[in-house]
Amino acid sequence: MAESLVEVRGLTKTFKRADGTAVQAVRGIDLDIFKGEIFSMLGPNGAGKTTTISMISGLLTPTSGDAKIGGYSITAQPMNAKKLIGVVPQEIALYPTLTARQNLEFFGKMYGLGGKELTASVDEVLEFTDLRDRAKDRVETFSGGMKRRVNIGVGLLHKPQLVYMDEPTVGVDPQSRRRILDTVIRLREERKMTVMYTTHLMEEAQELSNRVAIVDQGKMIALGTVGELIQQVGEEDRLVLNIGEQGLPDSVLPKLQTVEGVTRALYDMPTQVSEGSQEVDAGKITIYAKRGRKALPHVIQIVNESGLEILSVEVREPDLEAVFLQMTGRALRD
Amino acid sequence: MRKIWTIAWKDVSTSFRDRNLVLIMLAAPLAVATIIALAFGGANGSDIPINDIPVAIVNLDRGANGQNLGDIYVSAFIPPAANTSTLTSSSCALVEPEPTTADTGSAVTLQTLTEATVVADAAAAKTGVDDGTYMAAIIIPADFSQKVTIGAGKMTIEPSRVELYANSGSPIQAGIIRSVVEGITNQIATGSIALQSLFATVSEQFGIMQVATLATSPSFADNIACAFMPTLNKVVIDQQTVQGQQTNGAIPLLILFGSGQAMFFSLFTGQGGVYSVFEERKQWTLQRLVVTPTPRISILMGKMLGVLVTCILQLVFLFIALTVVGSLLNGGLVVIWGNNYLLIAAVILAAAGAATGLGTLLAGISSTPEQGQIYGSLVNVAMAVLGGAFGFQLPEVFSRFSILYWGSNAFQKLANGSGEIGLNLLVLALLGAVMFGVGFWMFDRRLDI
Numbered sequence: 030m031a032e033s034l035v036e037v038r039g040l041t042k043t044f045k046r047a048d049g050t051a052v053q054a055v056r057g058i059d060l061d062i063f064k065g066e067i068f069s070m071l072g073p074n075g076a077g078k079t080t081t082i083s084m085i086s087g088l089l090t091p092t093s094g095d096a097k098i099g100g101y102s103i104t105a106q107p108m109n110a111k112k113l114i115g116v117v118p119q120e121i122a123l124y125p126t127l128t129a130r131q132n133l134e135f136f137g138k139m140y141g142l143g144g145k146e147l148t149a150s151v152d153e154v155l156e157f158t159d160l161r162d163r164a165k166d167r168v169e170t171f172s173g174g175m176k177r178r179v180n181i182g183v184g185l186l187h188k189p190q191l192v193y194m195d196e197p198t199v200g201v202d203p204q205s206r207r208r209i210l211d212t213v214i215r216l217r218e219e220r221k222m223t224v225m226y227t228t229h230l231m232e233e234a235q236e237l238s239n240r241v242a243i244v245d246q247g248k249m250i251a252l253g254t255v256g257e258l259i260q261q262v263g264e265e266d267r268l269v270l271n272i273g274e275q276g277l278p279d280s281v282l283p284k285l286q287t288v289e290g291v292t293r294a295l296y297d298m299p300t301q302v303s304e305g306s307q308e309v310d311a312g313k314i315t316i317y318a319k320r321g322r323k324a325l326p327h328v329i330q331i332v333n334e335s336g337l338e339i340l341s342v343e344v345r346e347p348d349l350e351a352v353f354l355q356m357t358g359r360a361l362r363d
Numbered sequence: 364m365r366k367i368w369t370i371a372w373k374d375v376s377t378s379f380r381d382r383n384l385v386l387i388m389l390a391a392p393l394a395v396a397t398i399i400a401l402a403f404g405g406a407n408g409s410d411i412p413i414n415d416i417p418v419a420i421v422n423l424d425r426g427a428n429g430q431n432l433g434d435i436y437v438s439a440f441i442p443p444a445a446n447t448s449t450l451t452s453s454s455c456a457l458v459e460p461e462p463t464t465a466d467t468g469s470a471v472t473l474q475t476l477t478e479a480t481v482v483a484d485a486a487a488a489k490t491g492v493d494d495g496t497y498m499a500a501i502i503i504p505a506d507f508s509q510k511v512t513i514g515a516g517k518m519t520i521e522p523s524r525v526e527l528y529a530n531s532g533s534p535i536q537a538g539i540i541r542s543v544v545e546g547i548t549n550q551i552a553t554g555s556i557a558l559q560s561l562f563a564t565v566s567e568q569f570g571i572m573q574v575a576t577l578a579t580s581p582s583f584a585d586n587i588a589c590a591f592m593p594t595l596n597k598v599v600i601d602q603q604t605v606q607g608q609q610t611n612g613a614i615p616l617l618i619l620f621g622s623g624q625a626m627f628f629s630l631f632t633g634q635g636g637v638y639s640v641f642e643e644r645k646q647w648t649l650q651r652l653v654v655t656p657t658p659r660i661s662i663l664m665g666k667m668l669g670v671l672v673t674c675i676l677q678l679v680f681l682f683i684a685l686t687v688v689g690s691l692l693n694g695g696l697v698v699i700w701g702n703n704y705l706l707i708a709a710v711i712l713a714a715a716g717a718a719t720g721l722g723t724l725l726a727g728i729s730s731t732p733e734q735g736q737i738y739g740s741l742v743n744v745a746m747a748v749l750g751g752a753f754g755f756q757l758p759e760v761f762s763r764f765s766i767l768y769w770g771s772n773a774f775q776k777l778a779n780g781s782g783e784i785g786l787n788l789l790v791l792a793l794l795g796a797v798m799f800g801v802g803f804w805m806f807d808r809r810l811d812i
Contacts (some may be wrong), residue, residue, distance in 0.1 A: 086592045087653070087654055088650055088653055088654050088655045107656075108656045108658070109656075111654060111655060111656040114654065114658045116651065116654045118647050118651060120646065120647035121646075121647075122647035122650065123648065123649040124373070124377055124648060125382075126377050126380040126381060127373075127376070127377060131376075133639040134653065135369065136651070137372050138365075138366065138369045139366060139369065139370075139652060139656075139657050140655055140656065141656065143365075169726065183651070274399065
């Protein structure tokens with residue numbers, strides 16, 4: 030049986046709003062993270078991922094429950110526990126007017142490194158993040174991708190057993206994103222580190238993770254390997270029909286469910302991308318079917334006969350998004 | 364402690380790498396003080412009061428012909444009520460009238476200009492100058508009266524030498540004292556010459572016996588003494604200005620406004636430094652610090668130490684830069700802040716501590732950084748107005764509420780050669796400690812990650 034590096038038990042966090050009302054951001058999470066694995070927490074924005082990790086890393090004090098890192102309680106022995114964790118926040122948490130080397134040296138000292146050990150560690154991290162040539166340049170002169178690499182490097186300086194990365198690919202270009210994902214894999218392969226990774230991007234969790242926890246509204250709703258989670262929704266394909274901002278007649282969904290192989294049909298109404306925005310996410314009909322491609326012509330015929338115009342059609346293999354959709358009835362998106 | 368210093372040094376380093384911040388911290392106060400000094404100091408000197416210059420007077424004069432001109436010398440500096448002499452019964456008004464309230468603004472007397480102490484021993488007086496107790500020592504030789512008066516069988520005045528032992532570190536104040544000494548000496552010499560001329564005329568026209576009669580007349584000594592009295596021909600302090608010492612007239616203004624502006628801008632540094640904690644929270648470096656194995660109290664202490672060190676460096680830089688500006692204006696090196704470097708360092712430390720304390724208090728009482736900035740600006744400007752940083756001085760009873768006053772006043776005293784800044788140091792240190800303590804406690808409570 031795999032050895033646990035992180036043990037989380039009954040972790041909850043309640044915040045008080047300005048008006049005095051309480052908001053429970055995390056509602057009693059239990060989980061174990063095994064040594065040497067990449068463990069992802071997947072969930073939409075506001076699901077409670079960052080709050081959970083903030084408690085595990087000692088940034089926030091839990092309202093109740095506890096987490097142990099390498100046997101050290103984050104509430105009772107925080108200094109010992111923190112020594113074992115390297116944190117890579119979502120934000121570029123660096124001093125822009127300092128050079129890459131100065132940033133690394135500063136945070137290295139805060140982890141108790143000094144002298145030759147610090148120099149060696151900084152050199153090693155600069156090498157690992159491929160920033161040796163830019164070590165003496167101020168961080169403010171770096172591209173977004175390079176800043177991300179320094180940001181990751183800071184979390185690796187003291188050779189932590191657990192590296193926590195909070196959505197490290199947010200806002201980066203595809204090339205930098207690829208580089209970051211490769212770095213995460215290298216941490217496990219080359220440095221035998223345990224990585225805890227939060228993301229709202231299903232593809233990232235699916236590619237990187239040994240195990241995935243799906244979190245929604247402060248609760249962990251599923252936990253397992255990617256394969257195990259997909260099995261929970263069966264081997265069904267998803268047919269996604271984009272119908273734009275047209276309304277859906279009530280008779281359409283029942284008719285679709287009569288097609289051979291179709292198990293369910295759901296409708297997502299058009300929604301505004303964000304409050305006050307004029308941009309609208311298109312309305313979508315999602316149909317689960319055993320053999321999706323075979324059912325597709327019949328599905329299109331029914332929709333056309335109802336007078337709707339189909340703007341686009343996608344056929345998706347089973348994935349984590351389907352798991353999330355099945356468990357929450359909502360898509361995994363912002 | 365190592366981590367506290369690491370955080371502090373990082374803050375100092377990042378502060379001085381920020382060009383905009385450096386402009387505000389260093390260039391702005393330097394420019395403001397220099398411009399004001401040049402604009403209002405200019406070629407005509409200034410009326411910035413230099414007062415209470417500590418002076419030691421050593422009167423070794425043994426007197427001659429029943430007169431002790433050394434006493435006259437001393438009485439010019441110290442009112443005769445405290446320095447009874449044989450001349451008190453003279454018809455000359457030895458006691459210089461105290462300036463009336465209406466005169467206070469303009470009537471600067473030798474007593475307000477200097478703070479004289481009679482010292483019995485010349486060596487002790489010189490030691491006092493060396494250790495900064497006195498700005499200058501005036502040593503009147505034992506044969507002073509003997510040489511500069513005429514009397515029975517002695518009809519000529521001989522050269523005499525009044526020794527002025529001055530502090531080379533404060534040439535402005537030393538120059539003023541030298542000029543005053545010259546003025547008094549000239550007055551005495553003028554009296555003697557007039558007397559010599561009188562005796563020569565009487566002798567020529569009426570014979571030597573008449574001279575003897577005149578010289579031994581009971582009222583003569585008292586009446587003729589008036590000729591020697593510098594107080595009858597008051598030393599006009601306007602003539603003893605910096606300009607009079609061939610020192611640029613802008614320098615006193617540079618001292619006044621330089622110290623005020625340095626203190627004023629250090630308040631902003633103290634305030635801005637503490638607000639950098641909020642800034643770090645915004646850019647997430649504070650959270651990154653919190654997840655390192657570093658106690659929260661160490662992080663806060665490190666931040667505060669960084670603010671204190673930044674304030675100290677700012678003040679040190681400004682006082683050096685103002686000295687350079689003063690030297691450039693003067694056409695030669697002039698140490699405008701006096702040469703008591705230990706006390707200068709103590710005031711800088713106390714002033715920086717008070718600025719940090721005020722910044723911490725403002726951060727503590729503010730709910731948001733924005734609110735703190737509004738409070739900070741209001742408080743800092745109020746401190747500046749009360750403390751006289753904008754060129755007009757409010758009554759001292761109000762000024763004393765400003766830490767700017769206590770700091771600026773201490774620097775001006777040091778520049779004038781006075782070392783009596785104990786109260787200034789005490790007030791600055793106490794205010795700094797109390798404000799820091801209260802502010803730190805409140806700020807720590809507000810600092811929720």
